[in-house]
Amino acid sequence: QQQVKQSPQSLIVQKGGISIINCAYENTAFDYFPWYQQFPGKGPALLIAIRPDVSEKKEGRFTISFNKSAKQFSLHIMDSQPGDSATYFCAASKAGNTPLVFGKGTRLSVIA
Amino acid sequence: GAGVSQSPRYKVAKRGQDVALRCDPISGHVSLFWYQQALGQGPEFLTYFQNEAQLDKSGLPSDRFFAERPEGSVSTLKIQRTQQEDSAVYLCASSLGPALRGNGYTFGSGTRLTVV
Numbered sequence: 001q002q003q004v005k006q007s008p009q010s011l012i013v014q015k016g017g018i019s020i021i022n023c024a025y026e027n028t029a030f031d032y033f034p035w036y037q038q039f040p041g042k043g044p045a046l047l048i049a050i051r052p053d054v055s056e057k058k059e060g061r062f063t064i065s066f067n068k069s070a071k072q073f074s075l076h077i078m079d080s081q082p083g084d085s086a087t088y089f090c091a092a093s094k095a096g097n098t099p100l101v102f103g104k105g106t107r108l109s110v111i112a
Numbered sequence: 113g114a115g116v117s118q119s120p121r122y123k124v125a126k127r128g129q130d131v132a133l134r135c136d137p138i139s140g141h142v143s144l145f146w147y148q149q150a151l152g153q154g155p156e157f158l159t160y161f162q163n164e165a166q167l168d169k170s171g172l173p174s175d176r177f178f179a180e181r182p183e184g185s186v187s188t189l190k191i192q193r194t195q196q197e198d199s200a201v202y203l204c205a206s207s208l209g210p211a212l213r214g215n216g217y218t219f220g221s222g223t224r225l226t227v228v
Contacts, residue, residue: 006154034216041221042221043116043203043205043219043220043221043222044155044203044217044219045219046216046217046218049216089154089155091154098168099145099157099160099168099171100155100157100217101157102154102155102156103154104152104153104154105152105153105154
């Protein structure tokens, strides 16, 4: 059973546009929701993270929106750039010494 | 070191061969994790160490997989009698604190294992 469902699998966005990636989860014990960015041949790198006590977090061009009642969260990339082309993973974890659970990833291509 | 270092970067093994994958975490990081990433998939948890103690090995797919971190720093993931389904990128991550909450992992670049 996949604990974190991510969509879409792939996404093509024009330069300057907004990229939106969505994730849904079932386990209400999850209380930490990070997004990771992965370039080919590299490990995932933490991009931004949110806790369920806030509905939105913004860092530069990256924003996480969190809907606790719907058990959904999303990543918005404003003014998308070709350098943003990568695979993005949402993840979730519970309190305590529990590992991150990852979604299957979204391959983003930003075209000029 | 400045980041998490994994070696080798690439490993080709014949089916049935044993392999050992090494992870050097960031100096002083207490927590160390191993993940398996199949092609086109997200990382899947294998095992977790806090210092030298292996606190969770629930993700190891079979008893052919074994991990150790004897001195609480470098870790080795060993796969015995490799099978084709073991082909994947094996990622190591470390984290400063003992608890996972709020501590972002730092991942290494991984070891790509291909079993032929």
